[in-house]
Amino acid sequence: MSEPITAHWHAPSNIAIVKYWGKFHNQIPANPSISFTLTLSYTDTKVTLTEAKEQLPTADVFYEGVEKPDFLPKVLKFLDHAMAFYPWLASKHLKIETRNTFPHSSGIASSASAMAALACCIEDIHSLLTFTPFDRQRVSHMARLGSGSACRSIYGGFVQWGSTADGAGSDHFAIPVEQVHTAFLDVKDYILILHSGKKTVSSSAGHGLMKDHSYAEPRFQQAKQRALALRDILTSGDWEMFIRLMESEALTLHAMMMTSDPPYILMKPNTLAVIEKLWQFRSDTGYQIGFTLDAGANLHLIFPASLTHIVERDFLPEIQYLCEQNRIIRDCIGDGPRKITEG
């Protein structure tokens, strides 16, 4: 190989309905999780591969055109893992140019989309070099080693990661949820920016807090049952049950952090204000509009696309002033990563 080889991909982030919180060695999840993949919130990554003299992969990372040496350790660790799948990575240099379509600290997992995009680029180069088909399962496996939740971003729609008692799924890679009722084919995720400050606890530290947590075992058991329950709900099309499970999952994730040692409160007063207004709105109108939270203060408003006009007309005016600079990212369920062909 003398000419540089390039690969360019967009990979979206995802939002978990049943949450992954707690892991074992090598990014093996303590419980299964189910998310859906987003559309507008994605990472755009271009990798240019050239020959290098070293025996290990080397890299430069540019974020929005600016070189970011502080991103390197995570990338090099990822490439080190990747060598098990792609031995040709040794003695290669990767120029990684990346950007996100969504702002930092917006309650969207940027590590999920970033690692998914990088894994797609590397697999794409692999298929060019070896004349083999692009292998999504291997990409998901790889992405997991970079950031657990990234393995779910390799597929569109609803996606399961972690094995469930019925024998479905794997702890090593994600799989798409096949049986999804039409009621869940068109789902909106309006991300309300209630606090854009940096999170007080990283997700790696958060997973670590589950190790000696008093409620760890019951929580893992609960999530295992809920993954099965959610798959049934997705098959039946029952939005009421979906919202009940989703909101309890969000609050349980936060409860785990509130009861860890040291404890963390990641919600802000406006997070609670929106939840109260949403519950009031739902009880007044009966509309199936629910919420979930990531490990931060921003709130994801989840509803079927058929209710978009109701949300826009009747609910957002009640809460938009609680968002920082009125910011809302109007995202929705999507199809997963996309290869970008230049020109």
Ligand code: PMV
């Ligand atoms: O993939 P990580 O290590 O950033 O952990 C993600 C954890 C949550 O976003 C809180 C839940 C999830 O399942 O995505």
